[in-house]
Amino acid sequence: MIRSxxxxxxxxxxxxxxxxxxxxxxxNLEVLDGSRHELTTSQKAQATPKIAAKRTQFEVKAxxxxxxxxxxxCISKDSFKDVLVHFYVVPIAKAGQAPPPLDPKIVKxxxxxxxxxxxxVSTSAELGFSPDExxxxxxxxxxxxxxxxxxxxxxxx
Amino acid sequence: xxxxxxxxxxxxxxxxxxxGGAAKGLFALLVVAMxxxxxxxxxxxxxxxxxxxxxxxxxxxxxxxxxxxxNPRPVCHAKVGERLVFQFFMSSNFPHDAIxxxxxxxxxxxxxxxxxxxVPNSGDDALVSGHFIMDFKPDTGKVGLRQVFHAAKxxxxxxxxxxxxxxxxxxxxxxxxxxxx
Numbered sequence: 001m002i003r004s005x006x007x008x009x010x011x012x013x014x015x016x017x018x019x020x021x022x023x024x025x026x027x028n029l030e031v032l033d034g035s036r037h038e039l040t041t042s043q044k045a046q047a048t049p050k051i052a053a054k055r056t057q058f059e060v061k062a063x064x065x066x067x068x069x070x071x072x073x074c075i076s077k078d079s080f081k082d083v084l085v086h087f088y089v090v091p092i093a094k095a096g097q098a099p100p101p102l103d104p105k106i107v108k109x110x111x112x113x114x115x116x117x118x119x120x121v122s123t124s125a126e127l128g129f130s131p132d133e134x135x136x137x138x139x140x141x142x143x144x145x146x147x148x149x150x151x152x153x154x155x156x157x
Numbered sequence: 158x159x160x161x162x163x164x165x166x167x168x169x170x171x172x173x174x175x176x177g178g179a180a181k182g183l184f185a186l187l188v189v190a191m192x193x194x195x196x197x198x199x200x201x202x203x204x205x206x207x208x209x210x211x212x213x214x215x216x217x218x219x220x221x222x223x224x225x226x227x228n229p230r231p232v233c234h235a236k237v238g239e240r241l242v243f244q245f246f247m248s249s250n251f252p253h254d255a256i257x258x259x260x261x262x263x264x265x266x267x268x269x270x271x272x273x274x275x276v277p278n279s280g281d282d283a284l285v286s287g288h289f290i291m292d293f294k295p296d297t298g299k300v301g302l303r304q305v306f307h308a309a310k311x312x313x314x315x316x317x318x319x320x321x322x323x324x325x326x327x328x329x330x331x332x333x334x335x336x337x338x
């Protein structure tokens with residue numbers, strides 16, 4: 001029995017080590033509504049098979065004046081040039097839905113920046129956002145080339 | 158997903174300076190100007206637009222102090238409640254070193270009248286506000302934002318994007334006036 005499980009255990013160990021070593025950036029994402037707030041952090045780059053992680057939820061009223069804060073930090077010993085840091089807020093049909101195509105007609109807010117990163121270098125933002133229409137919005141900060149993202153579902157009542 | 162990311166990367170890589178094709182012809186003049194007055198070298202380019210249903214207004218770079226800059230602001234017209242799109246791109250054209258820890262602040266705030274010289278602080282009455290903190294590498298350091306908003310009240314609003322903490326004796330901005338009727 002143990003002998004038959006050994007290859008599987010080795011594979012799992014390799015996947016865990018591979019996943020940990022692949023993490024080059026981290027991100028924090030926080031949404032504030034006055035004194036209320038919700039915080040989430042980035043998911044590690046995952047080896048296949050990909051496990052869908054449940055996103056953090058935050059509920060606000062339509063018209064609320066929100067502050068969205070994020071920070072992206074390089075934790076790798078390597079250096080990276082012209083890294084794209086991408087942020088967006090887009091309506092989705094329901095919480096947990098995969099990111100939809102970012103059609104400019106529906107995207108509420110989107111930013112992008114390019115800069116060089118070495119270990120410890122970070123970039124951050126604090127962005128005002130006031131959702132007028134009820135619904136569910138995906139709030140996501142990502143470094144696409146490093147497969148790193150932090151995301152939150154924002155439910156507007 | 159991949160297509161979306163590639164599309165975005167393509168859009169980012171296609172970001173161009175507002176000067177566009179004229180940049181080559183002006184390069185020699187720019188070098189002379191920078192040598193003659195290095196303290197006032199332009200560090201950033203801006204391309205700021207506000208788009209309404211019937212109007213699209215663009216502004217480019219200016220410097221402060223003075224707070225209101227040196228150039229008159231373009232004016233965009235819109236209606237109360239209509240869907241408006243605020244967009245800006247800011248890029249480094251400082252050729253020597255990376256400029257680290259720059260704050261890029263943007264806001265849309267009420268002002269008394271078109272061309273008002275005062276630059277109010279961004280407070281609770283701001284329609285849109287925020288900031289980024291980032292390093293700008295020569296030539297490829299860029300940031301851009303696109304945000305949908307509307308004005309619930311008529312009035313005149315200052316739309317402004319500005320650099321702060323760029324380790325210089327002056328800062329850069331781009332601004333326009335938004336008239337909502």
